[in-house]
Amino acid sequence: MRGKVKKSVTVVTNDPATPNRYLHVEAFVKADVGFEEYNIHVDNIRSNDQVVKEAHIALGDLDNIEIAEITTSSEFIKARQLPSSDTLQGQKRIKIEITIGPGLKAGLLSESVTVRFKDDIKPKAQLPLYGVVVDDVEVTPLTLTYVITDSINDPAKLLRRLVITNYREDQPLEIGEVRDPGNYLDLFVRPMDAGKKFEVTVKMKEPPPSVDSVLSGEILINTNSQKQPVVKVPYRIVPANK
Numbered sequence: 001m002r003g004k005v006k007k008s009v010t011v012v013t014n015d016p017a018t019p020n021r022y023l024h025v026e027a028f029v030k031a032d033v034g035f036e037e038y039n040i041h042v043d044n045i046r047s048n049d050q051v052v053k054e055a056h057i058a059l060g061d062l063d064n065i066e067i068a069e070i071t072t073s074s075e076f077i078k079a080r081q082l083p084s085s086d087t088l089q090g091q092k093r094i095k096i097e098i099t100i101g102p103g104l105k106a107g108l109l110s111e112s113v114t115v116r117f118k119d120d121i122k123p124k125a126q127l128p129l130y131g132v133v134v135d136d137v138e139v140t141p142l143t144l145t146y147v148i149t150d151s152i153n154d155p156a157k158l159l160r161r162l163v164i165t166n167y168r169e170d171q172p173l174e175i176g177e178v179r180d181p182g183n184y185l186d187l188f189v190r191p192m193d194a195g196k197k198f199e200v201t202v203k204m205k206e207p208p209p210s211v212d213s214v215l216s217g218e219i220l221i222n223t224n225s226q227k228q229p230v231v232k233v234p235y236r237i238v239p240a241n242k
Contacts (some may be wrong), residue, residue, distance in 0.1 A: 007016055033059055033117070034125040042109060042131030042140070046167065050101045054082075055127055057094040057115060066118040067094065073111045075172065077129070086099040098129070106135040106228075108142060137173065137228045138165045139221065144235040148208050158208065162200040162233060163192070164221065173198070176222035182239060184209060184217060206235075211239045 036056045045051050059065050070079045082095035097111055111130040116124045132142075144160045166173035172195025178187045188201040202219065209215065215237040220230055 010167045013198045015062070023198045026233045028216055031066060032187065037127060039128040042129065044132050045101055045104070046104045047104055047106050047133050050099060053098045053100065055096045055098060055113070057125060059092040059094065064119070065094075068116045070096065071114050071116075072098075073114075074104070075114070076101055077111055079113045090200060096127075100129065100131075101133075104133045106133050106138075109133050114208045134165075134167060134224050135228055136166065136168045136171075137197075137223055137231055138167065139163070139231050139233055140165070142233070144202060144219075144233065146204055146208075146235070146237045146239060147240055148211055158206070159202040160222065162201040162202060162219070163221075164198040164200065164231070166196050168225075171225075172196070172229050174224040176219050176224070178219065180217060180219055182217035183217070184215070185219065185235070187219065202235075209237060211237055214238050 012221050034057065036058050040053050040055060042051055042053070055136050057065075057067075067081055070081065072079055078099040080097050096113065100109075103183055109129060109204065111129045113127045113129065114124055115126075132138075140163050146158070146160075152167075164173070164175065174195075175189050175198050178189055178200060180187060184205060186203045187202075190199050190201075192199050200219075200221070217237075219233040219235060221233065222230055233237075
C-alpha cells in the first residue's frame with residue numbers, strides 16, 4: 001500500500017469522564033523500489049572473456065520512476081538500462097544489462113552495480129556481483145587455512161589439497177618447482193590429467209608450529225605459462241583461540 005495512510009489508536013483510561021481517548025496517526029508509505037536479485041554469481045570466467053547478465057529493478061506500483069545513472073565498481077564491468085519493460089506478478093520492472101569483462105584480474109570477483117534514481121522514493125539500489133576470474137592457469141582453493149590446537153591427534157587435519165587446472169588448449173601445462181618460503185609446509189605434486197590438471201598435497205610439517213598469533217605465508221608454484229610463470233596461493237596458520 002502506498003500513499004497517505006490514516007490510522008486510529010484507542011487508549012482506555014480509568015477516567016470516568018473520558019474512559020476512551022483516541023490517537024490519530026498519519027503517515028506516507030513509499031513503495032519498495034530496488035533490485036529483485038540479492039546478488040549475481042558468475043561461475044568461473046576467463047580474464048579475457050565476457051559474460052552478459054540481466055538484472056531487474058522492481059518498481060512496486062509506481063509508474064514514473066526514472067533512473068538518473070548506473071555505475072559500477074570496476075572499469076571492466078558495464079551496465080545499462082534496457083529499453084523494454086515487463087510485468088512480473090503485477091510488479092513493473094526495469095531491466096538492467098550487465099556486461100562483465102574482459103580485462104578483469106584473476107582471483108575472486110567482488111564488485112557491484114549501483115543504480116541512482118531521479119525520484120526521491122529511494123536514492124539508490126546496489127547489486128553485488130560475485131564469482132571467480134581465472135587466467136590460463138587456475139588453482140583452487142584460492143587460499144588455505146590451518147587451525148592449530150594444543151594437540152592434533154588426527155594427521156588428516158594437517159593435510160590440504162590444491163588442484164591446478166590448465167585452460168589453454170594449445171599449450172600443455174608443466175609444473176616446475178613448488179615451494180613454501182616459510183618452510184612450514186611439505187608439498188607433493190602429482191598429475192591428474194597430464195598437461196591439463198595436477199594435484200598438490202599440502203602437509204604441515206610435524207610437529208606443527210606453536211603460534212599465539214596468525215602466521216601468513218605463500219605457496220609458490222612455478223609453471224611454463226608465459227602469463228603466469230609463478231602462481232601464488234596464500235595460507236594462514238591460526239591458533240585455535242583466534
